[in-house]
Amino acid sequence: SNTQIDWHQRAAALQIDGRPVIAGKRCDTVQGQRFDCISPIDGRKLGEVSRGQAEDVDLAVRAARAAFDDCRWSGRAPAQRKRVLLDFAARILAAQEELALLETLDMGKPIQYSMAVDVPATARCIAWYAEAIDKVYDEIAPTAANALALIQREPMGVIGAIVPWNYPMIMASWKLGPALAAGNSVVLKPSEKSPLTALRLAELALEAGLPEGVFNVVPGFGHEAGEALALHPDVDAIGFTGSTRVGRKMLEYAGRSNLKRVYNELGGKSAVLVFPDFDDLGRAARTVAGSMFFNQGESCNAPSRVLVHESIADEFVLLVKAEAPNYRPADPLDPSTVMGALVDEGQLRTVMGYIASGHEGGASAVTGGNQARADSGGYFVEPTVFDHVDNSMRIAREEIFGPVLSVLRFETEAEAIALANDSPYGLQASVWSSHIDRAHRVARALRAGTVHVNQYDEDDITVPFGGFKQSGNGRDKSLHAFDKYTELKTTWLRI
Numbered sequence: 001s002n003t004q005i006d007w008h009q010r011a012a013a014l015q016i017d018g019r020p021v022i023a024g025k026r027c028d029t030v031q032g033q034r035f036d037c038i039s040p041i042d043g044r045k046l047g048e049v050s051r052g053q054a055e056d057v058d059l060a061v062r063a064a065r066a067a068f069d070d071c072r073w074s075g076r077a078p079a080q081r082k083r084v085l086l087d088f089a090a091r092i093l094a095a096q097e098e099l100a101l102l103e104t105l106d107m108g109k110p111i112q113y114s115m116a117v118d119v120p121a122t123a124r125c126i127a128w129y130a131e132a133i134d135k136v137y138d139e140i141a142p143t144a145a146n147a148l149a150l151i152q153r154e155p156m157g158v159i160g161a162i163v164p165w166n167y168p169m170i171m172a173s174w175k176l177g178p179a180l181a182a183g184n185s186v187v188l189k190p191s192e193k194s195p196l197t198a199l200r201l202a203e204l205a206l207e208a209g210l211p212e213g214v215f216n217v218v219p220g221f222g223h224e225a226g227e228a229l230a231l232h233p234d235v236d237a238i239g240f241t242g243s244t245r246v247g248r249k250m251l252e253y254a255g256r257s258n259l260k261r262v263y264n265e266l267g268g269k270s271a272v273l274v275f276p277d278f279d280d281l282g283r284a285a286r287t288v289a290g291s292m293f294f295n296q297g298e299s300c301n302a303p304s305r306v307l308v309h310e311s312i313a314d315e316f317v318l319l320v321k322a323e324a325p326n327y328r329p330a331d332p333l334d335p336s337t338v339m340g341a342l343v344d345e346g347q348l349r350t351v352m353g354y355i356a357s358g359h360e361g362g363a364s365a366v367t368g369g370n371q372a373r374a375d376s377g378g379y380f381v382e383p384t385v386f387d388h389v390d391n392s393m394r395i396a397r398e399e400i401f402g403p404v405l406s407v408l409r410f411e412t413e414a415e416a417i418a419l420a421n422d423s424p425y426g427l428q429a430s431v432w433s434s435h436i437d438r439a440h441r442v443a444r445a446l447r448a449g450t451v452h453v454n455q456y457d458e459d460d461i462t463v464p465f466g467g468f469k470q471s472g473n474g475r476d477k478s479l480h481a482f483d484k485y486t487e488l489k490t491t492w493l494r495i
């Protein structure tokens, strides 16, 4: 049905409310500062958003603490919390068109994916944790007969969630789902580049009956509201998703304040290893292009380094090149568009800088490499592929966060593994081989939180998501994430 909607007309009619949600209400910030919210689709100002400061964060943390202390949420039976969160998930789906439009206007992704991916995945995440709450049992330790040791999970208290702009709603839901299900209160700081959907999520949660103060949202900049939240002495844990640079700061802030738990979900430079024994090179190339160019390449797990065996590299590169025209940048509000705009002008400059460094470093340009649709006023880049990339080049080592694929060539399996692991990151990887022994051997040798075999795009809320090395120490999704938002308490009873 989204093909029948006139999204431009709806966008023109949109009213933006950029004020924080604190203690169950929209309110202005203490100092009333604002910033312009610009759409990367055409450079148009969508509205003004509050620029939260330390005092606003403090009000939100106090509200969250008050809600936690009087047990208005954590004290409810799991089955009651489940009902509220299921209603929250249902309201997200009911608001699908509005949320999808906000997401597309705010960060530039194609409307068909905001509709088909971002909104449903957000609702599913909340609903999955809602369904889990009344199915999680605690433990009794196998101690001596005259003693009973109960091992129970308790909510931690106040969780600070700081999220990036590439999947604003989904990233928020990966923190909110487990944190709220476990009985915590949350203060969410969305990215200054894409704050709009988070504010609507907080309103929908209130409408679903989530008690006031349990879920607060303070929009603002990282070095202001974000830093204040991460440094706040009354925040018990930070669920952070973002760059490795800022993840490092999160650990410093925790050390400088109250040693709050820090869960970091950081950047990636994920490697795909294609062996000559794989029998469907066309599918491998299609999958790599699809995963690489999805979301304009602005995915932490984008398969941005493809390592291909020398004997099939020329053929593989031709196949990937042939895919590129399927990802032509176009108007994100057109329901047939598959490649949208980069999030802002700064990101456009960053990506174009990396493309220039690829040329200067001596990589061979295969396709793309240019800005596109400049007369739209938006920030678009062509799908870009470099061949003969050396692993020491910046385009092989650094996360670009744009539609730029680097192809490297190898001769032996050992060389491929060494190249894949020669990275500060370890988020995801993928092995393509028709031999189960090789696929399994290589998958075991790769230092990454997720390894795909003969595919790349599988993803489900039931499966943990997170990285090795400088890709972070957290795990989002699945019951592993639920555990992270609880503290284990042991109670010894004499019997």
Ligand code: NAD
Binding pocket: 162, 163, 164, 165, 166, 167, 171, 189, 190, 191, 192, 220, 221, 222, 223, 225, 226, 227, 228, 230, 241, 242, 243, 244, 245, 246, 247, 249, 265, 266, 267, 268, 299, 300, 301, 399, 401, 427, 465, 466, 467, 471, 472, 476
């Ligand atoms: P970023 O690190 O610049 O910002 C992330 C969030 O941190 C934003 O809300 C920002 O305002 C805030 N922030 C920035 N400086 C801060 C500071 N000094 N103190 C407190 N908060 C601060 O990242 P980004 O550009 O928004 O997002 C892109 C990054 O996110 C990429 O590196 C990507 O790989 C990563 N990412 C990782 C995952 C994952 O699950 N591993 C998922 C999505 C994105």
